[in-house]
Amino acid sequence: MKLGLAIEELHRSENHLARVLLAVSDRHKADHEVFHVARDIARWSQRHVTELARIGTDFGVDLEPEPAGEPGILERIQQTTADLLGRRPEPGLLLLADLRHVHREAAGVSLDWELLAQAAQGARKRELLALAERCHPDTLRQLRWANATLKVSATQVLVSP
Amino acid sequence: MARVDRIAEPWGTRTPYGPGETWPTRVDAYLADGLGEDDVDRWVQSATILHSNGDGLDIAVKDDRIVGVRGRADDRVNHGRLGPKDLFGWQANHSPDRLTKPLIRRDGELVETDWDTAMDAVAGRCRELLAERGPSSVAFYTTGQLFLEEYYTLGLIAHGGIGTNHVDGNTRLCTATAAAALKETFASDGQPGSYTDLDSADVICLYGHNMAETQTVLWTRILDRLAGPNPPRIVCVDPRETPVARAATVHLAPRPGTNVMLMNAVLHELIGNGWIDRGYVDAHAVGFDELAQRVRDYPPEVAAEVCDVPVAQIREAARIIGTAQRLVSTVLQGFYQSHQATAAAVQVNNVHVLRGMLGRPGCGLLQMNGQPTAQNTREAGADGDLPGFRNWSNESHVAELARIWNVDPMDIPHYSPPTHAMQMFRYAEEGSIRFLYVTATNPAVSLPELARIREILAQERLFLVVQDIFLSETAQLADVVLPAATWGEKTGTFTNVDRTVHLSEKAVDPPGEARPDLDILVDFAHRLDLRDKDGAPLVKWTDPEGAFEGWKECSRGRPCDYSGLSYDRLRQRNGIQWPVTDEHPEGTERIYVDGQFWAQPDYCESYGRDLVTGAPLDETEYRALNPTGRAVLKAAEYLPPHELVSEEFPFQLITGRTLYHFHTRTKTGRAPQLQAAAPEVWVEMAASDAADRGWSEGDVLEVATPRGRVEARLRISGIRPGVLFLPFHYGYWDRPGGAGPDGRGRAANELTLTDWDPCSKQPIFKTAAAAVTRVAPGDGPAPAPTTTGSRPVSGTVPATRGGEDALADEQVRGGSR
Numbered sequence: 001m002k003l004g005l006a007i008e009e010l011h012r013s014e015n016h017l018a019r020v021l022l023a024v025s026d027r028h029k030a031d032h033e034v035f036h037v038a039r040d041i042a043r044w045s046q047r048h049v050t051e052l053a054r055i056g057t058d059f060g061v062d063l064e065p066e067p068a069g070e071p072g073i074l075e076r077i078q079q080t081t082a083d084l085l086g087r088r089p090e091p092g093l094l095l096l097a098d099l100r101h102v103h104r105e106a107a108g109v110s111l112d113w114e115l116l117a118q119a120a121q122g123a124r125k126r127e128l129l130a131l132a133e134r135c136h137p138d139t140l141r142q143l144r145w146a147n148a149t150l151k152v153s154a155t156q157v158l159v160s161p
Numbered sequence: 162m163a164r165v166d167r168i169a170e171p172w173g174t175r176t177p178y179g180p181g182e183t184w185p186t187r188v189d190a191y192l193a194d195g196l197g198e199d200d201v202d203r204w205v206q207s208a209t210i211l212h213s214n215g216d217g218l219d220i221a222v223k224d225d226r227i228v229g230v231r232g233r234a235d236d237r238v239n240h241g242r243l244g245p246k247d248l249f250g251w252q253a254n255h256s257p258d259r260l261t262k263p264l265i266r267r268d269g270e271l272v273e274t275d276w277d278t279a280m281d282a283v284a285g286r287c288r289e290l291l292a293e294r295g296p297s298s299v300a301f302y303t304t305g306q307l308f309l310e311e312y313y314t315l316g317l318i319a320h321g322g323i324g325t326n327h328v329d330g331n332t333r334l335c336t337a338t339a340a341a342a343l344k345e346t347f348a349s350d351g352q353p354g355s356y357t358d359l360d361s362a363d364v365i366c367l368y369g370h371n372m373a374e375t376q377t378v379l380w381t382r383i384l385d386r387l388a389g390p391n392p393p394r395i396v397c398v399d400p401r402e403t404p405v406a407r408a409a410t411v412h413l414a415p416r417p418g419t420n421v422m423l424m425n426a427v428l429h430e431l432i433g434n435g436w437i438d439r440g441y442v443d444a445h446a447v448g449f450d451e452l453a454q455r456v457r458d459y460p461p462e463v464a465a466e467v468c469d470v471p472v473a474q475i476r477e478a479a480r481i482i483g484t485a486q487r488l489v490s491t492v493l494q495g496f497y498q499s500h501q502a503t504a505a506a507v508q509v510n511n512v513h514v515l516r517g518m519l520g521r522p523g524c525g526l527l528q529m530n531g532q533p534t535a536q537n538t539r540e541a542g543a544d545g546d547l548p549g550f551r552n553w554s555n556e557s558h559v560a561e562l563a564r565i566w567n568v569d570p571m572d573i574p575h576y577s578p579p580t581h582a583m584q585m586f587r588y589a590e591e592g593s594i595r596f597l598y599v600t601a602t603n604p605a606v607s608l609p610e611l612a613r614i615r616e617i618l619a620q621e622r623l624f625l626v627v628q629d630i631f632l633s634e635t636a637q638l639a640d641v642v643l644p645a646a647t648w649g650e651k652t653g654t655f656t657n658v659d660r661t662v663h664l665s666e667k668a669v670d671p672p673g674e675a676r677p678d679l680d681i682l683v684d685f686a687h688r689l690d691l692r693d694k695d696g697a698p699l700v701k702w703t704d705p706e707g708a709f710e711g712w713k714e715c716s717r718g719r720p721c722d723y724s725g726l727s728y729d730r731l732r733q734r735n736g737i738q739w740p741v742t743d744e745h746p747e748g749t750e751r752i753y754v755d756g757q758f759w760a761q762p763d764y765c766e767s768y769g770r771d772l773v774t775g776a777p778l779d780e781t782e783y784r785a786l787n788p789t790g791r792a793v794l795k796a797a798e799y800l801p802p803h804e805l806v807s808e809e810f811p812f813q814l815i816t817g818r819t820l821y822h823f824h825t826r827t828k829t830g831r832a833p834q835l836q837a838a839a840p841e842v843w844v845e846m847a848a849s850d851a852a853d854r855g856w857s858e859g860d861v862l863e864v865a866t867p868r869g870r871v872e873a874r875l876r877i878s879g880i881r882p883g884v885l886f887l888p889f890h891y892g893y894w895d896r897p898g899g900a901g902p903d904g905r906g907r908a909a910n911e912l913t914l915t916d917w918d919p920c921s922k923q924p925i926f927k928t929a930a931a932a933v934t935r936v937a938p939g940d941g942p943a944p945a946p947t948t949t950g951s952r953p954v955s956g957t958v959p960a961t962r963g964g965e966d967a968l969a970d971e972q973v974r975g976g977s978r
Contacts, residue, residue, distance in 0.1 A: 031587065032915045033922075036803050037774055043800075092591065141771055148776035152577045155326070159297045160593035 003119055003128070004061040010112045011052040015068040017105045017142070018045035024098045031095060034149065038102075041145060044138040045109070055131055092157035096150060103146035110139045163971045167191075167245045168838045168963025171820055171948055172373070172381045173971055177389035181361050184382055186974040188241035191248040192221055192229035201228065206735050208236075208655065208663035210306065210648045211246035211823040213530035214376040215657025217736050218243060220251070220649050220668040227251055227649055227669055234974060236736045238356060238661055241974070244377035246823060248969050249835050251649065253828035259630055260644035261673020271632075271642060276674065279641050280681075283598070284688035286624045286640075290596050291323065296574075300327035300585045300594045303543050304601035305335060305532025308653025308665065310708035311678045312534075313715070314700060315600070316542035318682060321566040322691035322699045326574035327594060328545045330538040331602040333582040334924055335531035338497035339658075340539050340546075341921030342506035342528050345772070345795050346514065348765035348787070350539055350550050351720045353513070353753045354489065354525025355738070356659045359383060359393075361523035364485035366396040368509055369420070369495015370529060373404035374820035374949055380405070396478050398423065399495055400815065401845070401886060402879025403950035411478045414881045415468035417813045418500035418802030418928040424508035425799060426464030427479045429456040431515055436483025441517030445756030447787050448794035452511060455796035467799070487523030488516060494531065494817065499927040503920035504772040504797035514792045520754035527658055534655040540721045541712065545579025548712075549719035550759075550766040553578065554780065557763070565715050567693035578777060581922035582608075583915070590617045598626040600678060601645065605634040605901075606825040606892035609913035609924045610868050615901060628681060631827045634892050637900045645678050646671035652705045653679070654731065660738040660749075662723070664731035679705055720752075720759045720766070761790030772797045775919030802928040803916050810866060810930035812850075812885045816909040817927075820949045822890040830895060834967045842907050843945040844873040845886035846933070848954050851877045858955055859939025865932045869902070869911030872936060874943035877954050885931055886951075887912070 021042035028034040046067035053065035117132035119125075165173055167189075176185040192198070204219035217236025221229040230251055232241040263279035264271040290298045301319050303312065312330075319328040340350045347353070359365065359382050373380040386392055387408060397409035398420070406412040415423050431437055432453050442449050461479070465472035482488065490513060496505045506528060518524035530536055542548035551558040553575040563570040580588070586608065588594040597618075608614045618625055618638045627639040630647045650671040656662045671677070683700055691699040702708045706728050717724040722740035730746070731737065737748040759765060768783035770776060772795060778786070787793055806813060821838040822829040829835040844862055851857070860875045864885060873887065880886055887909040893899055902911060912931060917924045942958040945951040 030590070032583070033775070033917065033919055036916055037919050039803075040800055041774060092593075141774055141776070144771065144776045145774035148774070155576055156297055156580075156588055156593055159295060161294050 003123060003125070004056070004059040006112070006116045006119055007052055007056045007059055008061050008063065010109070010116055011049055011056065011063045013109045013112050014045045014048045014052065017109050018042045018049065018067055020102055020105050021045065024102055027098060028091065028095055030091065034095065037145065041142050044142065048135045048138070051131055051135065055128060058127070092153070095153055096157055099146050099150040099153070103143060103150065106139055106143040106146060110136065110143055113139055164968045165971050166963045166967045167248055167969045168821070168834055168961060168967040169948065171245050171377055172384055173242065174973065175388045176385050176973055178385055179390040180363065184240050184360060184385060186234045186240045188232050188234050188972045188974065189243040189248065189969055190229065190231035191969040193252070194228065196223065196228055204231070205666050205668035206732070207649065207665040207668070208735070209243065209247040210533040211250045211828065212244065212376055213532055213535060213658055214238065214378050215533065215655070215661050215663055216243060216247060216378050217663060218247060222668050225669055227254055233735070238657065238736055239378045242378045242381055245821060246829060246835060249832045249967070250823070250828055252833070253831040254647060254649055256631070256831040258632070259672045259675065260632060260642065261675055263644060263674070264642035266640045271637070271639070279643060280684055280688055283626050283641050284685060287596055287689060294595060296323050296325040297327070297593060298595045299323055299325045300580070300589070300597050302582060302585060302597060302599045302602065302604065303330040303538065305330055305332045305530070305535035305538050306601050307534060307678050308651070308655055308705065309534065309537040309541055309712060310653045310705045311682060312537050312541035312543035313548060313712045314679060314682050314708055316548055317566060317700060318686050318691060320542065320547070320573050321568050322686060322689065324572050324574055326545070326577070327580040327585050327588070328543060329580065329582040329585060330544045331582070331604070331607060332532065332535045332538045332544050333922060334607060335494070336497070336535045336539070337544070337581070337923040338502040338506050338918060338921040339492070339528035339530060340544070341503045342510060344767035345503060345507045345769050345920070346510035346792055347753070347758050348760035348767055348769065348790070348793065349720050350766055351752060351759065352527055352658055352660055353519050354527040354659060355750050356382070357750070358489045358523050358525030359386065362393050362487045362489040362525070363523070364396065364481055364488050365393045366482060366488070366490040367405050368398045368490065368492045369497070369499065370491045370493035371399060371401070371403040371405055371817070371950055372491065374818060375493060375531065376529070377820065384408070394481050396481055400881040400884050401950045402952070411474055411481060413470050413474055413478055415470050417815055417884060419468040419799070420496050420499055420505035421501045421508065421797050422459065422464045422467045422799040423470065423475070424505055425456045425459035426461045426475050427482065428452065428508060428511060428515070429459045430461060430476060430479030431483045431512065432456060434483055437515040438517030441756065442515060446514050446792045446794050448796070452794045452796040455798065459799070482512060485516070485518070488513065488518040489523065489525045489527070491527045491529050493529045495927065497923055498925060500802040500925055501797065501800060502918035502923050502925070507772065507795050507797065511794050514794055520751050520756070530658045533657070536656040536658060540656065540716070545581065547573070547575070549716045550721055551719065552766050552768070554768060554777070555763070562715070566699070567695060568699070569694055583917050583922060583924060586614065586617055589620070589623055592622060595622060596624045599635060600628045603633040603635045603825040603827065603892070605638060606908050606910065607889070609910050609926060610915045611908055611910045612869055613915065628678060630675070631894070633825065633827055634894055634900055643681055644673065644675040645681065646675050650675070651677035651679070654709060656739065661736050662726060662731065662739060663735050664728060679708060756792070758790055758792055760787060760792065762788065765790065769793065769795070770920045772920055773800065804914055804928060804930045806930045810932045812931045812933060813883060814864065814866065814885045814887065814912060814929040814931035815927040816887050816889040816913065819888050819890065819946060819951065821946060822888070824890065825892050826890045827894070834963050838961055838963065839888070839944070839946050841944040842871070842873045842888060842891040843876045843943040843951065844933070845876045845878040845880045845945070845951060847880050847882040847884070848877050849882050851875065854935070856935055857939060858953060858958065859942045860935050861937040861939060863934050863936050864912060866912040866914070866929050868914065869906055871906040871909065871911050874939060876943040876945040876951050878951050879954060885933060889926070
């Protein structure tokens with residue numbers, strides 16, 4: 001069975017999504033709602049990472065339960081840049097690109113959860129299925145957030161000269 | 162007739178009554194200059210405007226000047242009573258520094274000009290920008306203090322004429338969460354309660370609502386119940402020891418920012434103990450299983466830890482709520498302006514749905530308003546929503562509105578939710594909004610993180626128009642200042658939180674060249690040459706009654722239906738509750754009777770949002786969730802606040818109101834009795850925190866956050882340890898210089914953070930981390946009232962008194978007892 005592999009892949013993609021969300025948050029400090037909400041919902045992915053590591057031991061995979069942590073120094077420098085750029089329109093386009101990126105990553109994670117749920121069902125692994133049923137809705141909410149925020153932000157960014 | 166010092170006794174004399182009885186009448190009046198009622202030339206009908214209660218009153222006029230006020234005995238809201246701000250606040254109308262001529266900026270200075278020049282400059286710049294940058298460069302920021310007719314006209318101009326999505330009111334700071342919470346649970350704005358529910362309730366819960374100071378007359382009603390036979394039990398949630406807390410059976414003082422945790426624990430107890438009406442829930446609600454599952458993770462023991470409230474108190478509060486026969490709940494800024502605002506307010510709705518406490522006498526739910534006409538800002542679309550509680554994401558609602566306005570549906574922006582105030586300031590900051598038209602509000606003092614707001618407003622590239630009655634801190638930054646008429650100088654209607662509509666008539670002429678806001682807006686529309694799709698003028702009225710008739714048609718068939726009302730009806734009987742239709746010409750006291758809501762997918766105002774991310778649900782999702790239009794039980798997880806205390810900033814800072822002032826004090830600071838009662842900013846701290854530092858009452862402190870500093874005298878009060886309270890009323894207009902802090906910060910919003918609830922977009926004023934140091938020892942007590950939430954713990958502070966100048970008449974006329 002390749003269940004361990006699926007858990008490992010999801011552990012990787014959730015870790016990555018959390019870091020992407022934190023990096024987006026850091027880059028858009030002057031867009032306060034993006035800054036705060038991206039951090040709030042990055043926590044969901046971090047929680048998933050811990051839970052995946054815990055259940056991974058049942059399937060013979062040894063995963064780090066601690067989420068990968070805050071974005072690195074380069075991304076932090078970009079936070080200062082975001083503050084400095086707060087008065088210029090370019091961050092608007094950067095925001096659209098970043099949200100599009102979040103959406104793509106979250107869509108990938110969502111598919112990973114689908115795969116894991118299918119496998120758990122097939123292999124009759126109740127606990128694993130319950131985990132997928134508990135966590136996947138969070139991913140869908142992350143996905144909807146990226147979509148909705150993109151929609152709300154797009155008009156002003158694209159229509160303004 | 163009694164004469165009472167209404168500064169010393171803000172709620173006046175008790176008139177006790179029992180459950181189910183009619184609240185006795187007590188007529189309060191104040192006339193200036195020793196005048197008697199016989200000296201008055203005429204009495205003009207109106208209602209109160211320095212809070213949201215909507216108390217009916219008559220304005221006394223002598224020699225074409227306002228000389229006083231008297232409560233209306235026949236008004237359903239107040240039964241004759243008035244609060245201190247109503248009795249004394251009107252004097253600000255006569256203030257010598259009223260704006261009487263338009264001002265325009267020339268070579269950096271504001272100079273007097275004529276109306277034509279000022280309005281041509283305003284309309285001219287707006288047209289230029291529309292041509293160069295389009296409607297997305299134009300924004301309107303209004304208030305909760307104009308009249309319904311003015312909001313409706315403003316919304317028509319902005320949405321139907323200019324076609325911008327950038328319209329909001331300062332109601333975003335005060336009642337946005339009320340509207341959002343109602344939309345989440347009932348899929349539409351509209352208050353399920355009636356004030357008369359207080360007459361028969363056996364349990365009254367006040368969540369983050371210091372009603373004693375924000376709606377003094379409504380609190381008087383509760384005080385009279387408490388003084389009568391079989392009084393109600395009171396549950397209070399507030400980190401301060403307010404007058405409400407002192408009257409409470411149970412007072413919960415949670416750590417700021419933990420309301421969702423607390424409410425989830427209460428719901429945990431209600432469901433766990435079976436204190437719910439399962440039949441009602443099954444018949445009239447969706448979402449029960451998810452809610453039950455969610456709150457299973459929130460036992461009182463967990464909440465006690467996170468909220469730092471004794472577990473027994475949480476259980477006791479839940480038991481009182483769970484065993485109430487007739488439950489009234491009210492919610493205000495302690496929830497609305499705190500972390501997870503909408504999620505917390507929604508849990509109060511959930512209590513009422515779970516217990517089936519809706520649509521019956523004594524079972525009222527009031528998601529309160531803070532301002533007198535905030536309800537109308539929301540109804541008429543001046544908060545950015547479409548008028549008549551129409552759903553911006555329902556094409557047929559937009560099409561219907563386009564028919565009423567005779568414009569193309571494409572001309573009404575509805576591609577995304579309306580731009581909220583904080584986002585408008587963000588767009589101005591980044592330069593995509595270049596024209597901001599501010600009416601009757603003072604963002605340079607009232608918005609969070611003032612240093613940032615002042616910088617945004619002062620930008621050269623932003624054309625700022627301010628329409629006001631005084632040269633506020635915001636007006637001082639304007640390119641054009643338009644002098645407006647105020648209450649008593651113009652006619653219009655407004656609606657309070659229990660849906661009661663009052664007509665407020667013009668009593669006297671405005672000073673100098675000041676004009677009613679409606680006239681100015683209509684003038685603006687004409688100068689822009691806004692037209693409907695047949696080429697006729699877009700705004701088809703020129704006076705308040707014409708605007709009201711237009712609004713009636715717009716509201717027809719919607720929840721806030723005014724179609725059965727008229728100025729004549731309101732002149733005969735002022736104070737009628739909507740919906741008012743031809744079938745119900747006397748109005749409707751109770752909505753949501755028998756679990757009938759306005760939540761059907763085709764009819765509802767909103768499909769709801771995600772309580773954590775704020776992402777709107779779309780029509781398909783809503784139809785799947787709630788196909789038959791039931792109430793929606795929405796669960797929410799607790800999230801820790803965004804700004805946590807640290808070694809450097811060890812206190813939690815909350816801001817708020819005091820009984821004697823309103824907003825940025827532009828009126829109450831100019832009424833001598835009110836100003837004297839609370840003359841200067843102060844900061845509250847618990848006795849234990851002060852003792853730890855060896856500080857005393859009246860010491861001069863500096864409160865600091867990463868955003869700024871404020872200097873204030875220390876009031877040692879009954880506030881929760883670890884929390885500081887600053888009143889937000891004090892800005893700079895009555896300081897030398899008058900525009901900004903100039904070294905010594907005074908406005909609480911120098912300190913607050915830029916963060917808002919993702920669902921209601923209401924800024925968070927009550928969860929900032931702060932440091933505090935002593936600047937100098939004091940030479941006497943802090944300038945804070947002793948009658949209110951700022952009551953000192955020490956008995957040596959002289960009591961707040963108004964003296965001879967604050968004596969008002971009280972005439973008790975008895976009730977049914």
